[in-house]
Amino acid sequence: MSTVTSRIDDQAGQPVAVITINNPPVNAMSLAVRLELRDAVQAATADAQVVAMVLIGAGDKFIPGADIREFGQPPTGAQPPISGRDVIAAIEASTKPVVAALGGNALGGGLEIALGCHFRVARADCKLGLPEVNLGLLPGAGGTQRLPRLVGPARALELITSGKHFSAQQALADGVVDALVDPESPGGQYAEGQLLASALAFARRAVAEGQPLARVSQRNQRLAEATPALFTEFLAKHARKWRGLMAPQHIVRCIEAACLLPFDEAYAIELAAFNVCKASAQRGALIHLFNAEREVARIPGLSADLRPQRIRSAAVVGAGTMGGGIAMCFANAGIPVWLLDATPEALARGRALIEKNYATSVARGSLSQDQVDRALSLIAGTLAYGAIADTDIVIEAAFEDLAVKQGIFRQLDAVMKPGAVLATNTSTLNIDKIAEATTRPGSVVGAHFFSPANVMKLLEVVRTDGTAPQTLVTTMALAKQINKVAVLSGNADGFIGNRILAVYGRECDFLLEEGATPWQVDRALQGFGFPMGLYLMRDMSGLDVGWRIRQYREQFRDKRLRYSPIADRLCEQGRFGQKTGRGYYLYQGRDATPDPEVETLIAGVAAELKITRRAVSDDEIVTRVLSAMANEGLKIVGEGIALRAGDIDVAYVHGYGFPRHQGGPMYWAAQRGWPALLDTVQTYHASQGPLWAPAPRLLELARG
Ligand code: 3HC
Numbered sequence: 001m002s003t004v005t006s007r008i009d010d011q012a013g014q015p016v017a018v019i020t021i022n023n024p025p026v027n028a029m030s031l032a033v034r035l036e037l038r039d040a041v042q043a044a045t046a047d048a049q050v051v052a053m054v055l056i057g058a059g060d061k062f063i064p065g066a067d068i069r070e071f072g073q074p075p076t077g078a079q080p081p082i083s084g085r086d087v088i089a090a091i092e093a094s095t096k097p098v099v100a101a102l103g104g105n106a107l108g109g110g111l112e113i114a115l116g117c118h119f120r121v122a123r124a125d126c127k128l129g130l131p132e133v134n135l136g137l138l139p140g141a142g143g144t145q146r147l148p149r150l151v152g153p154a155r156a157l158e159l160i161t162s163g164k165h166f167s168a169q170q171a172l173a174d175g176v177v178d179a180l181v182d183p184e185s186p187g188g189q190y191a192e193g194q195l196l197a198s199a200l201a202f203a204r205r206a207v208a209e210g211q212p213l214a215r216v217s218q219r220n221q222r223l224a225e226a227t228p229a230l231f232t233e234f235l236a237k238h239a240r241k242w243r244g245l246m247a248p249q250h251i252v253r254c255i256e257a258a259c260l261l262p263f264d265e266a267y268a269i270e271l272a273a274f275n276v277c278k279a280s281a282q283r284g285a286l287i288h289l290f291n292a293e294r295e296v297a298r299i300p301g302l303s304a305d306l307r308p309q310r311i312r313s314a315a316v317v318g319a320g321t322m323g324g325g326i327a328m329c330f331a332n333a334g335i336p337v338w339l340l341d342a343t344p345e346a347l348a349r350g351r352a353l354i355e356k357n358y359a360t361s362v363a364r365g366s367l368s369q370d371q372v373d374r375a376l377s378l379i380a381g382t383l384a385y386g387a388i389a390d391t392d393i394v395i396e397a398a399f400e401d402l403a404v405k406q407g408i409f410r411q412l413d414a415v416m417k418p419g420a421v422l423a424t425n426t427s428t429l430n431i432d433k434i435a436e437a438t439t440r441p442g443s444v445v446g447a448h449f450f451s452p453a454n455v456m457k458l459l460e461v462v463r464t465d466g467t468a469p470q471t472l473v474t475t476m477a478l479a480k481q482i483n484k485v486a487v488l489s490g491n492a493d494g495f496i497g498n499r500i501l502a503v504y505g506r507e508c509d510f511l512l513e514e515g516a517t518p519w520q521v522d523r524a525l526q527g528f529g530f531p532m533g534l535y536l537m538r539d540m541s542g543l544d545v546g547w548r549i550r551q552y553r554e555q556f557r558d559k560r561l562r563y564s565p566i567a568d569r570l571c572e573q574g575r576f577g578q579k580t581g582r583g584y585y586l587y588q589g590r591d592a593t594p595d596p597e598v599e600t601l602i603a604g605v606a607a608e609l610k611i612t613r614r615a616v617s618d619d620e621i622v623t624r625v626l627s628a629m630a631n632e633g634l635k636i637v638g639e640g641i642a643l644r645a646g647d648i649d650v651a652y653v654h655g656y657g658f659p660r661h662q663g664g665p666m667y668w669a670a671q672r673g674w675p676a677l678l679d680t681v682q683t684y685h686a687s688q689g690p691l692w693a694p695a696p697r698l699l700e701l702a703r704g
């Protein structure tokens with residue numbers, strides 16, 4: 001089956017070749033597409049009767065980039081290795097105008113093809129962009145060379161290093177497209193063939209008017225806007241954000257080359273940089289996440305006919321920090337939301353906190369005052385359960401106490417309309433026990449948000465044995481509606497994320513006893529790519545919360561297992577972290593400095609436990625912590641709590657600041673190799689005991 005078809009549109013005696021790309025599901029530019037597209041362009045160029053060409057995607061959907069599945073695969077050898085550059089060379093060699101008709105997504109290599117054309121017309125709803133940086137790549141078919149020629153080097157730096165999509169209207173304003181095609185009907189519907197008709201008319205006009213063929217590669221005027229400082233300043237401004245990342249730095253250098261060198265020389269530099277990125281481990285990790293982020297939404301075993309219920313209204317019970325943050329998520333997505341609490345004072349406090357958070361967003365420029373006003377108008381407070389009865393979903397975010405939550409669910413059960421989703425934000429309680437308080441356990445599900453709820457992207461959706469499939473798919477789909485990434489978890493202690501976090505924290509604490517310092521552990525983790533080390537993070541969120549939970553759980557703790565009392569000792573001294581000015585570090589405002597007293601405290605604990613402290617290397621810290629996380633992750637998968645290892649990676653990247661370019665703890669371990677992980681786990685098992693028992697799944701994987 002061909003992926004590219006060609007036909008002649010012969011209206012008005014001006015034959016135009018219509019070249020249509022059709023490679024479902026998204027029209028990615030696979031090797032076959034590249035080959036057939038180049039051949040079609042060359043054939044139309046050679047066809048004496050053809051006066052112009054239009055490139056269009058089937059169903060108006062243009063190309064969203066190279067076929068990601070081809071990266072990391074060995075060349076097939078079956079076909080000649082045609083690149084996007086070869087297609088563009090064929091277009092640029094044509095003596096007839098080539099018009100790109102853009103709709104759907106014109107991204108990555110797709111936009112590069114369009115930039116290689118002489119003209120571009122776009123549907124007003126088309127999304128454009130060069131998002132390669134998100135995959136650890138750079139646009140390798142001239143994107144870093146042609147885009148600055150149209151939008152200027154400063155804007156090209158922003159667009160290509162951020163990888164952000166931009167609208168067709170923006171593209172028109174920036175000179176990336178030459179004309180917009182607005183929908184024919186006032187309802188915003190495009191008539192079939194409307195984009196093509198506009199592109200054909202554009203092409204014929206260009207021929208009739210004898211318009212010069214505007215090759216972007218030859219339009220150099222805007223490159224002169226680059227000042228010598230532009231690139232060094234841009235790199236310096238983003239140095240912190242791009243620490244350890246390859247692709248953005250290469251992109252800056254390629255755009256700089258575009259401004260300083262003749263096209264052909266800079267084009268060669270772009271290709272070399274693209275190949276370096278393509279061969280990098282970061283590209284592998286980021287494409288792994290791209291795939292895992294799509295896979296995570298799939299729940300095996302559910303009927304394909306099941307359709308999520310669209311959430312049109314919501315309620316949150318509990319107007320505390322978490323509840324307020326959750327209400328903001330709904331309001332930001334345009335969904336009206338009730339905030340319910342027991343007293344007017346609690347509601348007023350909740351509302352004030354929400355307003356303060358929004359004011360910060362406006363001050364930072366992440367939201368406009370208009371957006372905030374709209375969001376605030378969607379949040380209403382109430383003391384009455386009756387007021388929320390008709391909403392599609394309610395999320396309980398009350399105090400972590402089973403009796404309190406059961407009381408709330410009893411009331412919800414009494415008032416909520418049939419079919420409403422009853423979700424709890426608990427992070428520590430058994431959701432089955434909460435569901436028991438209702439007569440409809442099928443409607444009960446966990447919706448575990450991460451703090452701050454309006455910022456963190458992860459939503460753990462927790463299913464109990466009783467959760468109905470309809471409740472599950474609706475809650476998973478809700479995540480997308482409110483701009484979150486849902487990861488499905490079984491109903492087990494800590495779910496996925498916090499169970500692994502416990503292991504992560506445990507090993508860091510043991511490393512302190514064995515000889516490391518909090519600042520060394522943090523430095524090693526930050527060196528690996530975490531934006532913040534464990535101890536800075538604990539100090540920021542406050543040490544007292546975990547302390548209270550540990551005190552409650554002390555009665556259930558298995559006393560035979562190793563336990564580090566360092567965190568408890570700090571709390572006993574009133575060191576609760578940033579909020580008390582002292583935790584693992586000393587604080588001046590938010591600035592942390594190492595505290596020798598903490599080192600003394602740690603040495604004292606080690607002496608009590610008869611541990612001889614030793615030098616610990618940064619490498620050991622990273623390997624030990626990540627190996628423990630991956631081993632626990634495999635236990636979680638083996639127990640059926642996570643569906644897939646990739647789900648754990650998605651959870652860690654979106655909920656715990658795991659560096660994206662490392663792919664997640666499971667990907668990290670898989671890259672090192674399962675035998676290497678088993679070796680590390682067995683070594684620690686021998687020295688540390690049962691906490692390091694290898695996951696049964698690891699034994700299988702390491703055996704191969
Ligand atoms: N190659 C191969 N498959 C792709 C693909 C691509 N470029 N883009 C999407 N797909 C697949 C997805 O994996 C998914 O497959 P699945 O159904 O088996 O899970 C399916 O298409 C649908 O994708 P989404 O679920 O993401 O659909 P959406 O409608 O939500 O989004 C999209 C569509 C905006 C195109 C989004 O998929 C996307 O952002 N794709 C990647 C775009 C990109 O990064 N392009 C640059 C590629 S690199 C490049 O072009 C190099 C060049 O410079 C040389």
